[in-house]
Amino acid sequence: MLDIKIVNGLIVDGTGAKGFRADVGITGDRITEIGDLSGVEAKETLDVKGQVVCPGFVDGHTHSDMSLLYNHLSSSRIYDGVTTEVIGNCGIGVAPIRDEKKAELIKYLGTRLIGAIPVKLELPWNTMEEYLETVEKASPAVNVVPLVAQGAVRINEMGFEKGHPSPEQLARMRAEVKKAMEAGCAGISSGLMYMPGEYSDVEELAALSQEVAPYDSFYVSHIRSEGDYIFEALDEAIAIAEKGGTALHVSHLKLAGANVWGRAQEVFDKFDAAKAKGLDLTFDLYPYAKACTSLGSCMPPWTFEGGTDNMLERVKVPENQKRIIQEIKEGIPGWQNPIKTAGDWSRLVIATCYTEEGKWMLGRSIAELSQEVSKDPFTFVFDTLIQERGRVQVLCAVMDQHDIDTFISHPEAMIISDSMSLSTEGILSAGNPHPRAFGTHGYVLADYVRKRGVLTLEDAVRKMTMLPARRMRLVERGVLQKGWFADITIFDPETIQDMATYTNPKQYTRGISTVLVNGQFAMRDGKQTEMTSGRVLRKKVK
Template sequence: MLDTVIHNGHIVDGTGNPWFFGSIGMKDGIITHVGSVNIESKETIDAKGQIVAPGFIDGHTHSDLLVLSDPQIDIKLQQGVTTEVVGNCGLAPAPFVKKHGTLLKEYVAPIIGDTLCDWSWETVEEYISELDKANISENVSTYVAHGAVRIAVMGFENREPTRNEMDEMKFILEEGMKAGAIGLSIGLLYSPGRYATKEELAELCSVLPKYDGILSTHIRGEGNNLIPSIKEVIWIAEKSGISLHVSHLKAAGKRNWGGVMEALNIIEDARARGMDITCDVYPYDAGSTSLTTLLPPWSLEGGIPACLERIRNASLRNKIKEEVGEEQEIWDNLVVSTGWDNVVISSIMKNTQFEGMSILEISQNTGKDPIDTALDLLLEEDGNISIVYYHMSSNDVEQVIKWDYSLVISDSLGCQIGKPHPRTFGTFPRLFAKYVRENRTLTLEQAVRKVTSFPVQRFKLGKRGLLVPGYKGDITIFNYRTISDVATYEQPMQYPEGISYVFVNGVKTIEHKRNLRTSHGEMIRAERLLCNCHSLHV
């Protein structure tokens, strides 16, 4: 007897091949039959008129703490997502060294959420063990995050590492890879990641080939410096002999719109000479990050407390204001390219009356200059402010979505107060509603592949992402005619329509928007063969 049989579905199996009518049988968390199933089961689901697909993979999120604070959280499950990949953009809660613990928590808080709870881990391996014990409802995999590693060893110092410090960072990365991390993530837009040279990063990445690990990167500049930033990370990957994945590829700022096509051409040229490079994209024309990201890199040396002290210092504050007000050559000034009218407060702890308002609107209400408004808010909020900023072209987004080597992700932040970016609640239904059903940018089968088998293959997540016997029973059933995102920028915390059932490892977890509060998710360790190379000397 099987546990579950799903009958009469339009099966989109994740390969990219055309859908077909059929049934699926599962037992003990594994798909046992696909096609014709005439075996008795404990539960039968009639999927007539609906799409049966592998569970969606959100390959780029910042839910590192959410999955621990609320293991049965259903924000992603309600979208059909069964697996999240965390530790992105160099931002993660591990490694956590008490000497620099406050620096790390203040660094990651606007992106991965509430850091006030006690952290019981120190190493990446111990963080992974916490996920193992957490009785999670969805599957989770993680990178080793470069920013957290550099803070653990060097704090927020803007300099090259010593030989001993580099060896220590290599040791931490190798420990994380041995524990099952899928690779290294770097965030070159964020301090202290932006303090690392390409040579430093190439040496650190020399750890990855032994573990067949991938380098995922938030590049140094996504606006005026998009092209040199793409070339920089390609150089790092080529120098290290590793696979490269470019996070949330975009061209920020109106003057740069269209630049994604040149970036894609550069990546395709690199692929043509044998490099393994892919990217991801979220299906929105607005991004989300921390307000401090808009400041000059030097102002963040030493971490958030040091930054706030500089803002309090009259002469240094004037220097910050001067640089933020002008175009810069060595770093992307997102204020100039985006405009204060397009920088909107999404999450803020004290001045909640400003949620959903742009910095320009707030400045007009308070009678202050916009930059003074932003700096004063950072002081009042101890630097912990999340923003949504409107800086992309919808045509650019569509070009990246339909590119053969892109996968679709949410890049959702872990901060769930105020008005978070609607991508947190609507990314995957939006993909099918807007880019498949309405715009016909992708076929149904292409879209399913981009959020199932492709990310599984890319991140080495094992036997999931396909509807074939022997694979994990991660399954999403949805109505193609009604699936849609409901979340908006004004009212983001709304679940989508059209998702009928979600199974995680063979267990029904979502049933017509009802969270069944199961605990059958898994901490996924990357499945790899160790390369035949000498052990690292650390």
């Protein structure tokens, strides 16, 4: 007897094949039958007439490393149909970290992974193994795939020291990467627009990537520039992967800034050339035209030397402020500055703040805010960074919709959210986050599929299930197939709708009726349950 029988649905299996009518049978945590199950008994039968039955969405790029510990229900994920998320992206991670370096990492993570969340950040672990054990004990609602973050590895060894690691330091960093891979990480990530990744070069990153190569894994990167220097940044990423002997995955691909809009085909040409030489290269993107980043990342790299506290002290000094303004206006070769990329202060909007005093700024542009307080926009930025201790996130309108449509239509494009799991209630409801934290997958199905027809239903599902699952080397997930794990999302293709907007982002997607994670109901009848059946999907070491 089946535990669950799903009948009368349109099966969109994740492979890109045309949808077909069939029933799905589940026993325990597995799909045990697909076909005509009218004569098969089940403990529970779900009639989903008019709805799509597909694999649970795999969000291949998230920053929920801490938020899933603060609220293991991962509500914004479940309501958006996500059953698996990948953490440790952009080189931003919470382990490995030895005790003497924790203070530096904690202050930095306050500007990146925590932002407006009203918590005292603590890291009661040292290794990736210990962190993953903590996640398992938290019993998350979704499956979790870990990456080891190069930024954490470097902070653990060098803090925010500028320059090259010594041979001894590099050897210890390589050993930490290997330990993380032995603990089950899926790959290594870097964020070369952020500290301390900005201080790392090809040789260092290739050496660390060599430690993941034996595990059939990959190097995933938030490349050094997505704007004026994107082609140089892609060359660097390709060189790192080639020298590291591993696959390359480019995070949240975009053309940021009017100077590079319309050049998507040149990006594809560069990818094709690298693949023709044998490189295993893939990419993902989110479906929105606005990015989100730390206001601190708008400061030149030299300001962060020694850590976040040093940056905050440096921006107080008038002479430093003059230098920063000049470098932002004139640019630094190879450095992508979000302020210059946006091109106008009205295109930079405060998303999250840390203090009560800062809440009046949420959802408003720097142009509007600085004018209201009669300050030059640069002075306003310096003062805000100091007041909020660097814990400020900004939305940046830097992309062109035509480029996004071009990228997302590529056969191998994967769709991700680049966000942390949040909630409409409790501590994870703070701030005015990017709507992608609540509505990414609903937005794709409502806008790119139903409204504008940029993607077919089957292709959109493939980009949100099989493709990311395959890149992460997930075993028996990402496709509805007999014998595979029962991670399943069921939705009405005519009514599914993201509700999250830039002005009111904390709204759950509507139109998803059912979400199963490992055969258990995380959502039923459109409401999240208390079931938390997610698992840490550790990569098996051969």
